[in-house]
Amino acid sequence: MDARRNWFRGSLLLRGLQGLSLWAQDTRTWATAGLLTSWAGQGRGWTARSWLCRGLDGLALGWAVVLFAVAPYVSTGIIGAILAGGTVLWLVMVLTRPLQLTPITLAVLAFWGLTTVAALCSPVLATSAYGWGLVTLYLVGYALLSRVLQTHRDWVVAVYLLTVAIVGVEGLRQWQDGAVALATWVDQESPLKDTTRIYSYLGNPNLLAAYLLPAVSLGAVAVLVWSRWWARVLAAAVTVLAVVCIGLTYSRGGWLALGVMGLVGLALALRQVSARVRAGLVGGAVGIVALAVAFIPGLQVRLASIFVGRDDSSNNFRITVWDTVWQMVQDYFWLGIGPGNRTFETIYPYYQRAGYNALGAYSVPLETWVELGVVGLVVSLWLVVVVWGWAVGVWLTRPSPERWWAAAALLLTVGLMVQGLFDTVWYRPQVQMLWWLGIALINSLTVPKD
Numbered sequence: 001m002d003a004r005r006n007w008f009r010g011s012l013l014l015r016g017l018q019g020l021s022l023w024a025q026d027t028r029t030w031a032t033a034g035l036l037t038s039w040a041g042q043g044r045g046w047t048a049r050s051w052l053c054r055g056l057d058g059l060a061l062g063w064a065v066v067l068f069a070v071a072p073y074v075s076t077g078i079i080g081a082i083l084a085g086g087t088v089l090w091l092v093m094v095l096t097r098p099l100q101l102t103p104i105t106l107a108v109l110a111f112w113g114l115t116t117v118a119a120l121c122s123p124v125l126a127t128s129a130y131g132w133g134l135v136t137l138y139l140v141g142y143a144l145l146s147r148v149l150q151t152h153r154d155w156v157v158a159v160y161l162l163t164v165a166i167v168g169v170e171g172l173r174q175w176q177d178g179a180v181a182l183a184t185w186v187d188q189e190s191p192l193k194d195t196t197r198i199y200s201y202l203g204n205p206n207l208l209a210a211y212l213l214p215a216v217s218l219g220a221v222a223v224l225v226w227s228r229w230w231a232r233v234l235a236a237a238v239t240v241l242a243v244v245c246i247g248l249t250y251s252r253g254g255w256l257a258l259g260v261m262g263l264v265g266l267a268l269a270l271r272q273v274s275a276r277v278r279a280g281l282v283g284g285a286v287g288i289v290a291l292a293v294a295f296i297p298g299l300q301v302r303l304a305s306i307f308v309g310r311d312d313s314s315n316n317f318r319i320t321v322w323d324t325v326w327q328m329v330q331d332y333f334w335l336g337i338g339p340g341n342r343t344f345e346t347i348y349p350y351y352q353r354a355g356y357n358a359l360g361a362y363s364v365p366l367e368t369w370v371e372l373g374v375v376g377l378v379v380s381l382w383l384v385v386v387v388w389g390w391a392v393g394v395w396l397t398r399p400s401p402e403r404w405w406a407a408a409a410l411l412l413t414v415g416l417m418v419q420g421l422f423d424t425v426w427y428r429p430q431v432q433m434l435w436w437l438g439i440a441l442i443n444s445l446t447v448p449k450d
Contacts, residue, residue: 020382021389022103056093060144061152063089067141068160068437071430072167072201072211079429083137090144100146104443107379107386112139114376115339122338124346131340131371138432145440150447153405154226156437157218161238164215168241171200171208175248195298197250207425208245209254210416214434215242217261217411225401252302257419259289261411268395268407318362318422324351325361328370336373341427343371360427364420367427387413391442402445412438 063086071079115135122128149156175198182203197205219239223232246254266285292299310316328337328351337347344360344367352358361367369377391413394406416435420426426435 018389021386021393022106023389023393056089056096057148057151059089060086060093060148061155064145064148064152064156065159067433068156069163071433072163076429079433080134080137083141083429083433086144087137087140090140090147093144093147100447102443102446104383104386104390104439104446105143105146107383108139108142108439110379111376111383112136114372114379118335118372118376119338121335122343123332124338124343127342127346128338128340131338131343135339138429138436141433142436142440142443145437146443146447149441149444153441153444154222157222158231160434160437161215161219161222161235164212164219164242165234165238167200167202167208167211168238168245171198171245171248172241174198174200195250196248198245198248200245202430204425205249206251206253206419206423207428207431209249209251209257210419210423210425210428210431211434212242212246213254213257213261213415213419214412214438215239216246216258217265217408217415220265221401221404221408225404247299250298250302251419252306253419253422255299255302256422257415260418261415264414265407265411268410317356320353320356321358321362322366324348324353324356324358325363325366325370327351329366332370332373334373334375336369336371336376339371360424362424363422364417364424364426367424384413384417387439387442390446394442394445398445406442406445409438409441412441 063082067079067082067086070082112135115132119125119128119132145156175196178196179198181197182199199205199208202208202211216239219235219242222235223239226232226235243258246258262285266282270282305312305315308315310319325348328347337343341359348358361370365377365380368380372380388410391406391410395403395410397403398406413435416426416431416438425431
């Protein structure tokens with residue numbers, strides 16, 4: 001009786017989780033009920049004859065290549081212009097092809113809707129409208145990437161990995177030759193105060209770590225699924241380079257994210273191997289971490305600083321900002337102050353403590369709460385549940401290589417989310433579009449096959 005009761009409770013929990021994440025193994029139900037037919041695309045012979053319509057896939061691929069190839073080197077304004085160009089391209093696709101409404105896209109639309117409501121209810125409507133525009137550009141970029149990744153997944157991943165190789169080599173050069181400290185905050189009483197923290201072309205070690213995190217999972221999976229040996233060698237080299245450079249950023253958030261990615265990746269891998277191999281993998285992982293902590297003094301110092309609270313100046317700054325932002329949350333609890341860093345910079349000075357100027361909340365969940373309110377936070381968390389639920393579902397039910405790409409995207413989003421608990425570089429466009437790349441990759445695997 002107890003076994004039956006436990007099974008029943010377990011099945012109820014499983015069905016509840018599947019319902020919460022909108023998971024259904026047979027996505028053809030979404031094909032009939034969710035793939036909306038574009039009125040402009042029906043019965044229009046000109047769409048078949050138009051050279052523009054025939055070349056949309058190539059143009060979309062070119063847009064994605066340009067976006068990920070130049071992101072580390074150009075200003076946010078140029079990235080915004082690229083995203084605006086992608087918006088025009090997406091609108092042309094909407095007018096000439098059927099819309100693809102998937103469970104993940106439904107959750108994304110809910111997030112966009114709450115962002116719109118928060119912007120309209122903001123005490124500083126003009127600046128929130130600007131933030132709403134940025135969010136809209138990112139979400140349209142996600143929609144366009146979802147299209148591109150259905151047919152050109154390897155191309156997009158390859159361009160990003162090649163760009164990471166260039167960024168990583170520059171980071172190693174900085175480590176070798178030294179670099180001017182830019183946006184590098186280390187406690188002045190720390191033994192590491194004179195240590196070079198690399199930032200490559202990104203200008204910020206924490207931002208560089210976030211930018212490199214997706215390369216670890218995407219590169220590792222590329223080693224497994226790409227067929228050409230030279231491509232596998234390149235992917236392996238970029239993966240190792242990314243891990244090394246994340247270490248040299250001395251970003252504690254990046255290190256924690258990398259560690260959690262490793263744990264989740266290990267958990268996924270254990271399901272695919274024998275008991276003996278499982279023991280070897282677990283033992284090897286524990287051994288590597290133990291050796292690193294035991295013999296790398298810098299790692300010991302930086303990790304230890306996490307647990308000293310306000311005794312570390314970087315910790316103290318973040319904790320003080322969190323306390324201040326919490327006061328903002330209490331005053332704008334339900335719908336927040338409105339989206340965007342400009343909105344935050346407008347409202348924060350009214351609450352700011354002397355000497356603690358901040359451009360953000362130093363925590364993505366807290367930033368989401370203060371910008372979009374508790375309603376927006378709940379919808380954002382639901383979006384993450386839907387994305388992760390589908391990623392796990394694809395991992396459990398689909399064949400290779402789809403299952404491996406789902407695992408890569410899952411690890412990508414997990415890593416960025418973990419670092420986002422303690423920093424807000426997630427909002428920078430170089431990282432933000434990598435977040436949506438991971439979600440678009442999972443979403444592209446949910447689109448029903450013909």
